[in-house]
Amino acid sequence: MRTEKTACILCSRNCGLAVDIDDGKFVRVRGDEDHPASKGYLCQKAARLDYYQNHADRLQHPLKRQPDGSFVQVSWDEALTDIAARLLAIRKQHGGDAFAFVGGGGQGNHLGGAYSRQLLTAMKSRYAYNALGQEKTGDFWVNGRLFGRQTCHTTEDVEHADYVLFIGCNPYQSHGIPNARDTLRDLRKDPQRTMVVIDPRRSETAKQADIHLQLKPGTDTYLMAALLAIIVRDGLHDRTFLAKHCTGFEQVEQELLAIPVADYVQRADVPLADVERVARGFATARRACVRIDLGIQHTLHTTLNGYLEKLLYLITGNFGRQGGNNLHAYLLPLMGHTDERKKRKGKALKRTAHHQMHPIAGIYPPNILPDEILHPGEDRVRAVFVDSANPLLTYADTDAYERAFQSLELLVVVDVAMTETARLAHYILPAASQFEKWEATGFNLEFPTNFFHLRHPLFAPLGESLPEPEIYTRLLEKMGVMPHFSPLAWVARLEPNLSAHLAYLGALAAMLASHKDWIPYAASLVYRTLGPTLPDGAAAAAPLLPLAVQYATQHYAAVKRAGHEGNRLTLGSTLFHAILAGRSGITLSRHEFADTWSLVKQPDGRIHLAIPEMLNELRALPTELPPSADYPFVLMAGERRSYNANQIFRDPAWRKVDKDGALRMHPDDAKTLELSNGEHALCQSARGEIPVVVEVDDTVRRGMVTLPHGYGQRYKNSTPLGPAVNRLTASDHCDPFSKTPFHKYVPVHIRKVAASVA
Numbered sequence: 001m002r003t004e005k006t007a008c009i010l011c012s013r014n015c016g017l018a019v020d021i022d023d024g025k026f027v028r029v030r031g032d033e034d035h036p037a038s039k040g041y042l043c044q045k046a047a048r049l050d051y052y053q054n055h056a057d058r059l060q061h062p063l064k065r066q067p068d069g070s071f072v073q074v075s076w077d078e079a080l081t082d083i084a085a086r087l088l089a090i091r092k093q094h095g096g097d098a099f100a101f102v103g104g105g106g107q108g109n110h111l112g113g114a115y116s117r118q119l120l121t122a123m124k125s126r127y128a129y130n131a132l133g134q135e136k137t138g139d140f141w142v143n144g145r146l147f148g149r150q151t152c153h154t155t156e157d158v159e160h161a162d163y164v165l166f167i168g169c170n171p172y173q174s175h176g177i178p179n180a181r182d183t184l185r186d187l188r189k190d191p192q193r194t195m196v197v198i199d200p201r202r203s204e205t206a207k208q209a210d211i212h213l214q215l216k217p218g219t220d221t222y223l224m225a226a227l228l229a230i231i232v233r234d235g236l237h238d239r240t241f242l243a244k245h246c247t248g249f250e251q252v253e254q255e256l257l258a259i260p261v262a263d264y265v266q267r268a269d270v271p272l273a274d275v276e277r278v279a280r281g282f283a284t285a286r287r288a289c290v291r292i293d294l295g296i297q298h299t300l301h302t303t304l305n306g307y308l309e310k311l312l313y314l315i316t317g318n319f320g321r322q323g324g325n326n327l328h329a330y331l332l333p334l335m336g337h338t339d340e341r342k343k344r345k346g347k348a349l350k351r352t353a354h355h356q357m358h359p360i361a362g363i364y365p366p367n368i369l370p371d372e373i374l375h376p377g378e379d380r381v382r383a384v385f386v387d388s389a390n391p392l393l394t395y396a397d398t399d400a401y402e403r404a405f406q407s408l409e410l411l412v413v414v415d416v417a418m419t420e421t422a423r424l425a426h427y428i429l430p431a432a433s434q435f436e437k438w439e440a441t442g443f444n445l446e447f448p449t450n451f452f453h454l455r456h457p458l459f460a461p462l463g464e465s466l467p468e469p470e471i472y473t474r475l476l477e478k479m480g481v482m483p484h485f486s487p488l489a490w491v492a493r494l495e496p497n498l499s500a501h502l503a504y505l506g507a508l509a510a511m512l513a514s515h516k517d518w519i520p521y522a523a524s525l526v527y528r529t530l531g532p533t534l535p536d537g538a539a540a541a542a543p544l545l546p547l548a549v550q551y552a553t554q555h556y557a558a559v560k561r562a563g564h565e566g567n568r569l570t571l572g573s574t575l576f577h578a579i580l581a582g583r584s585g586i587t588l589s590r591h592e593f594a595d596t597w598s599l600v601k602q603p604d605g606r607i608h609l610a611i612p613e614m615l616n617e618l619r620a621l622p623t624e625l626p627p628s629a630d631y632p633f634v635l636m637a638g639e640r641r642s643y644n645a646n647q648i649f650r651d652p653a654w655r656k657v658d659k660d661g662a663l664r665m666h667p668d669d670a671k672t673l674e675l676s677n678g679e680h681a682l683c684q685s686a687r688g689e690i691p692v693v694v695e696v697d698d699t700v701r702r703g704m705v706t707l708p709h710g711y712g713q714r715y716k717n718s719t720p721l722g723p724a725v726n727r728l729t730a731s732d733h734c735d736p737f738s739k740t741p742f743h744k745y746v747p748v749h750i751r752k753v754a755a756s757v758a
């Protein structure tokens with residue numbers, strides 16, 4: 001038995017853990033008191049991590065699909081040689097646009113992303129599809145317009161706010177804020193502070209709130225617009241802040257003043273007096289912030305919702321200060337920036353062949369991928385690489401994904417486990433688990449203090465599985481796109497110390513300056529050259545050296561404030577060494593609140609409030625028709641509960657409760673349908689139908705039902721376990737702007753059936 005430090009990989013908080021390990025198993029999981037961000041905090045899910053590490057669906061060898069659909073074990077060399085040859089043949093015959101890369105990441109495995117993205121360059125393709133493209137790109141696009149770049153991502157200082165608006169989120173279950181349950185408890189217990197929850201369900205967070213606005217599903221846009229209109233109408237906006245830091249307020253104000261407040265509040269079906277109270281309370285609070293999540297990002301008017309929630313804290317001046325919303329720095333970038341100005345400069349944004357969809361933050365929306373594969377044109381997508389993702393269950397429209405992936409000339413899946421997507425692949429490449437390799441999360445999204453945790457391997461890779469850096473570097477070598485390394489061969493003799501790393505960086509920069517075509521493969525290049533010199537086999541962490549240098553250069557004073565020693569030349573290397581040594585994670589930087597203005601990327605340093613596309617959509621709201629009454633219920637799909645996570649857990653034994661992933665329904669609705677707890681029903685949308693088990697629950701509104709995400713897997717080739725919610729979702733039921741799906745607004749019928757029928 002030994003005790004090691006690591007982190008939880010089940011949500012974006014990535015809490016630090018101290019784990020007792022014996023015989024290849026987690027036997028005890030505790031919060032790591034030494035972790036600088038979570039400080040010992042954790043929730044009940046982390047205790048179940050052994051169900052991720054050890055289960056019957058783990059992959060151990062490269063597998064090749066046979067014509068009859070079965071798989072045979074092949075060597076790495078055979079698999080990668082054939083995959084490389086087939087990729088190159090497709091590129092040669094059809095061009096790079098015939099290739100798409102899907103996934104790459106998850107809640108804690110982002111280090112491999114630096115390596116896998118190189119494959120897109122090798123294939124001369126830009127088609128990167130991932131979960132951010134079905135959740136967050138509307139938000140990123142708004143950020144780009146407001147703050148100057150789509151990488152300008154905001155965070156919220158809930159811990160220090162006097163007034164917090166939680167809109168479309170349930171931090172008690174989905175976390176997303178520092179040490180969520182402790183933070184909520186502190187908010188609740190302090191009579192000087194106010195917590196408001198806007199959610200159609202009386203969620204675990206809403207139960208703790210001072211005010212809960214239990215709005216009708218799909219009306220968040222109206223309610224936020226009404227809040228903004230009241231603030232402006234009553235002159236509660238922060239004129240000094242707006243004059244000093246923003247442009248375009250006059251246009252926004254004009255639109256907000258035209259909003260029919262009473263009508264919008266009526267559409268949301270909440271008391272007008274409560275809405276007025278919240279508007280006044282939020283606008284006049286000393287320090288206030290807004291925390292949002294998928295509840296408004298997966299429902300009607302997704303992108304507009306992102307705009308309105310940001311206007312709430314911007315027009316009240318709750319930005320760039322403690323207790324407000326702020327921009328943050330990041331070490332490992334999760335998204336890029338798609339320059340819309342290309343359109344204006346006469347250059348075209350890269351659009352997809354069928355939907356003519358442009359990327360946002362460098363990402364394309366998974367909702368359109370099946371059509372891009374299935375459309376009959378010569379320019380269709382023919383080969384797909386899926387990495388650390390299970391699109392068949394997690395993206396909208398499972399049926400469409402099945403048909404599309406079955407039609408591909410080449411589908412390769414890199415994963416830890418045999419997933420539903422892997423079953424359709426031509427090749428399955430086994431990845432080491434997140435506890436069998438050097439790994440890190442890119443969810444370092446904090447401000448003013450930011451953290452980073454490089455995790456070391458706790459176990460040897462299972463069977464022949466390999467870490468992603470090795471898989472992709474070998475594949476690129478097979479494809480013949482990797483540079484010849486001899487100019488950096490001397491690095492193998494380096495001691496892993498500060499001066500050696502400075503010398504290495506100088507040589508690397510000089511080499512890349514004279515071989516610009518090698519720059520896209522820099523991750524594998526440093527992995528193969530610097531990597532072997534790093535201590536404890538941390539080769540995969542080699543690309544963090546240039547990233548640490550970049551971070552220290554951009555945030556010099558903040559990095560120094562976090563206690564890292566060095567001058568402008570050496571600070572980045574010092575930071576890199578601290579990352580390598582810090583088993584519990586490290587504090588990267590300590591900014592001051594005023595620094596948030598240095599993170600705004602508009603040329604004039606101001607926030608550009610008027611976004612014409614959003615103001616047009618806002619203006620059109622009054623004429624919007626109410627949703628069709630053809631379906632009596634609105635399903636909110638993908639609810640976060642006590643024992644669901646993403647698809648990372650496959651063994652159903654991990655759940656202590658809610659093994660069926662029950663459909664929650666209001667008692668009055670259940671009575672009307674003659675349904676009671678544990679009875680079976682069919683849930684039917686315009687797209688499909690799935691069996692469900694009913695749980696009568698008065699926390700949901702009448703007329704709405706909820707289902708959790710993270711179910712529907714076929715563990716050990718079983719039938720689907722629990723609701724496969726994306727059999728109900730349609731890819732064209734989405735935000736027209738970002739193409740992100742309306743998972744929280746799926747019109748459905750519910751019909752009682754006998755268990756045998758279900």
Ligand code: SF4
Binds near residue numbers: 013
């Ligand atoms: S809050 Fe998230 S990261 Fe922390 S223990 Fe729970 S699931 Fe894991």
